[in-house]
Amino acid sequence: MQPATIELKDVTKIYRMGNIEVGALRDVSVSIEAVEMVAIIVASYSGKSTMMNILGCLDVPTSGEYLLEGENVGQLGDDRLAEIRNRKIGFVFQTYNLLPRLTALANVELPLLYGNGHNRRRRAMTALSRVGLADRVGHRPTELSGGQQQRVGIARALVKEPSIVLADEPTGNLDSQSTEEVMAILQDLNQREGLTVIIVTHEPDIAAATRRVITMLDGRVVDDRTVE
Amino acid sequence: MNPIVTFRISLASLGANKLRSGLTLLGIVIGVSAVISLMAIGQGVQQSITSRIESLGTNLLFVQPGESVQQGGLGGGAGSASTLTLEDAYALEDPVFAPAVKAVAPEIRANGQVTAGRNNTFAQVIGVTPEYTEVRNAPIEGGEFISQGHLNNYSQVAVLGSTIKETLFANRDPVGQPIRINGRQFEVIGTLESKGGGFFGSQDNQILVPITTAYYRVSSQRTTHGEVSVDSINVQMPDIGVMDEGMMQVATVLRLRHHITGEDDFIITNQQDTIETLQETTNTFVVFLGAIAGISLLVGGIGIMNIMLVSVTERTREIGIRKAMGAKRRDILVQFMSEATLLSLGGGAFGVLLGATIAQLLNGRPLLGNSPMETSFSWDIALLALGVSAAIGLFFGIYPAMRAASLHPIEALRYE
Structure with missing residues (x-):
């Protein structure tokens, strides 16, 4: 048994909107092992992005503990969180979040600018080849199709060789063929390269591609099943 | 981030809005060239007055009735x-x-x-x-x-x-x-x-x-x-x-x-005293000219701050993406500061060139009365102007850069 990569213990996140307190997460306890591929299905929009922000170390829980590879990241400062995002987590966004001014290659190089960044060009090339876009390195995002843009996004998530790929609705803006391509790449990363892949989504269809499915409703975990 | 990468990113960001960057640069160019050329004119006037008095002979005493x-x-x-x-x-x-x-x-x-x-x-x-x-x-x-x-x-x-x-x-x-x-x-x-x-x-x-x-x-x-x-x-x-x-x-x-x-019942003045008094007077004049030009440099600096604030707002999403990818506060701060400084320093460099050219063109031309004016371009003024424009970039760049650096990654990513 490998150690848990991600362990949430009674995590609660409360937002204050004016005088009203909104509980986006309530006592969520989830444990995700290394080399798992997990879909977290969250019905509400706010719950989904909160789950994504907490898991991705973009935000810290109001109460409860978040252990990432054994390290409690719940109480860390902004700069330490930035370091952890840089080293351990690769983000894949629904809207790709590529910088429109930069070429595909420069976009993939972005995480290498921060922290340890030698051999940037070669490492970015390798990551782009990995998603099958070696011939598109000089193109800007506007010159690429949606599927190609998302593959650039995945290459950017991979370039730092993180242990976790965190995908937020990665196929939400894609047609069915591109969706298949993207999901195939994510499955491949999990099975062949041993990356922990977490997909946060509100579409149950996506869950078909993963072995484990966690379902959340109103900020609580209501179902957690693993298909054997 | 290493300085060369920072410099390249800043240059690319400024290059993405060439007209806007150019106009902002122009504010500094005008300010610095005004400082350089006006100081050159002032110093030239000072030198010609001094040399004219010295041509009367510095070994003279004037006795006047008191x-x-x-x-x-x-x-x-x-x-x-x-x-x-x-x-x-x-x-x-x-x-x-x-x-x-x-x-x-x-x-x-x-x-x-x-x-x-x-x-x-x-x-x-x-x-x-x-x-x-x-x-x-x-x-x-x-x-x-x-x-x-x-x-x-x-x-x-x-x-x-x-x-x-x-x-x-x-x-x-x-x-x-x-x-x-x-x-x-x-x-x-x-x-x-x-x-x-x-x-x-x-x-x-x-x-x-x-x-x-x-x-x-x-x-x-x-x-x-x-x-x-x-x-x-x-x-x-x-x-x-x-x-x-x-x-x-x-x-x-x-x-x-x-x-x-x-x-x-008489007053003795010596030529050297006269020169010194006059130099004090003309120094005031030169400083006054410099101060007027300095105001336009200040206006240029405010232009930089304005454009940097617009830029931070426009690039909120970019800042969010960079932060999600692991950029720290300092990385963002340094990036925006270097953009502001690049603008002001670039403007300063062009301004020195333009100012020196204007000083050179005015040299020997009759401007006041009919005697030719001697302008004198000095490197220390040029270096000072460059230093001041760099300082202006840093000063007016710090507030926008701090705003950028303190953006929360989640809100920045959500920004449309």
């Missing part, structure tokens, strides 16, 4: 009788009491209407002795200078400054021609070399006549004792080293002659 206590306590204003006399001037040549004095040139000044044929003009008529040409460094261009014989005979002869000569005689040779000064006929015996416009009225607009003639025929001021009074005495020393000594001797001689026990 407050006249012998006249019932009334101040000796313009037109009142002077306390200095021709005899005082001759006494200063005494080798026993004033050994440091090399030569003495007393002056009587009056204004006169001067006519030659149909031309007439208004000029300063100065009564002088033969020593004047050497002491005041006023060389003869044509003809001859006033001699001791002219003084002894009260000769009605005149030496013309170059402006007077042109006004009255145009291109003709005036030597030997008759002119009238306040209705009296004089003969022109020589002309002076042009010295350019002086700071206290042009030396070229003067007519020199023998001092005795000036006294008896033009001016005729007397002291209360009936002696020939003079308006000032120029005292020349052999070199600058004996100035203080000479000043003491001159003062002693005059005090003895005037029986002074209390306050002096």
